Amino acid sequence: KAGVTQTPRYLIKTRGQQVTLSCSPISGHRSVSWYQQTPGQGLQFLFEYFSETQRNKGNFPGRFSGRQFSNSRSEMNVSTLELGDSALYLCASRQSTDTQYFGPGTRLTVL
Amino acid sequence: AQTVTQSQPEMSVQEAETVTLSCTYDTSESDYYLFWYKQPPSRQMILVIRQEAYKQQNATENRFSVNFQKAAKSFSLKISDSQLGDAAMYFCACLLYNFNKFYFGSGTKLNVKP
Numbered sequence: 001k002a003g004v005t006q007t008p009r010y011l012i013k014t015r016g017q018q019v020t021l022s023c024s025p026i027s028g029h030r031s032v033s034w035y036q037q038t039p040g041q042g043l044q045f046l047f048e049y050f051s052e053t054q055r056n057k058g059n060f061p062g063r064f065s066g067r068q069f070s071n072s073r074s075e076m077n078v079s080t081l082e083l084g085d086s087a088l089y090l091c092a093s094r095q096s097t098d099t100q101y102f103g104p105g106t107r108l109t110v111l
Numbered sequence: 112a113q114t115v116t117q118s119q120p121e122m123s124v125q126e127a128e129t130v131t132l133s134c135t136y137d138t139s140e141s142d143y144y145l146f147w148y149k150q151p152p153s154r155q156m157i158l159v160i161r162q163e164a165y166k167q168q169n170a171t172e173n174r175f176s177v178n179f180q181k182a183a184k185s186f187s188l189k190i191s192d193s194q195l196g197d198a199a200m201y202f203c204a205c206l207l208y209n210f211n212k213f214y215f216g217s218g219t220k221l222n223v224k225p
Contacts, residue, residue, distance in 0.1 A: 033213070043202065043215045056212055090156065099146065100206075100213060102156040 001027050004093050004103035012109045018079040021106045025072050025093030031055070032074040033100065034066060037088040046089075049074055078108075086110045113138045115205050117216035124193045125224050131178075132188045132219050134203030142208035145179065145186045150218075151199040159201070162186065190221075198223045 005024045013019050025032050033056075034046040045058040049068035068074045072093075078085055086109050092100040114137045124130035136145070147159040162170045162179050169177050174191045190197055203216040 031211075042217045045213065045215075048211070050211075056210075099144075099158055099161055100204075101158070102148075104155045 004091055004101055006089075006091050006103040006106050008106060009104065010107045010109075012111065013081050014111050015081055015083060017081050018077065019081060019108060021076045021078075021089055021091075021108075023074045023076070023091030023093075023103060025074070025091075026101055029093035029095055029101075030072055031094045032068055032072065033092045033094075034074070034076050035090040035092065036060075037090055037105070038086075043090070046076065081110045083110050113140075113205065113207060113212070113214050115203055115214045115216040117201075117203055117219050119219045120217070121220040121222070123222040123224060124190070124197075126193055126195060128193055129189060129191045130193055130221065132190075132201050132203075132221065134186045134188070134216055136184050136186060136203075136205045136214070138184075138205065138207060140207050140209060144206040144208065145177075146204040146206070147175070147177070147186075147188045148202045148204060149197075149199045150202065151196075154199075156202070160188065193223050195223050195225060197221060 007022045031050045033048040036044045048056040052068045063079045066076045088105045090105045091103045094100045116135045143164045145162045148156050149159045150156040160170050160172045160175050169179050176189045178187045200218045202218045205214045
């Protein structure tokens with residue numbers, strides 16, 4: 001099976017812009033989670049989607065949103081970008097209750 | 112609150128030696144899984160080893176093994192015969208089965224010296 005894929009791999013934006021990141025899970029996996037990884041804060045959980053519904057949510061402002069499509073692909077959107085949003089954004093997929101498998105991440109740089 | 116603690120921000124080991132990475136967790140739940148993930152520099156995070164809390168036997172995967180002490184809520188990772196390719200950030204994680212929530216530790220950076 002193909003692994004978790006994320007696009008784009010690298011992204012440069014300026015403050016105030018918005019960005020959309022995409023994640024395609026492993027075939028058959030219905031759960032997709034998003035994480036923000038920074039050197040100072042480590043791995044921070046953003047949200048999880050399961051069967052097109054948000055199942056869990058972390059402590060991030062409303063500028064961070066997501067959705068999941070019927071084919072389990074997921075998108076994450078960040079509006080009104082801030083310098084502090086620069087990070088590696090990781091997507092992970094899994095079957096209903098089991099191991100998470102991570103994608104390679106999208107490196108977002110906000111200038 | 113559920114927490115996962117990795118008290119060693121960074122460790123070093125000589126090639127071919129053995130190293131143990133520590134992890135403690137705090138949960139009142141009885142159904143959970145524990146994981147160790149490895150993230151090499153600028154590379155993808157991959158699963159190293161997985162342990163179901165209801166299993167007493169410690170999980171092993173080739174050179175990687177865990178010491179699962181349920182009463183002490185400790186889940187350490189032992190890497191035997193360390194190789195240069197083992198150099199990475201290692202994250203300990205706990206999945207609470209009934210809440211479908213993962214909790215990650217802050218990570219331990221492992222350096223392997225030739």
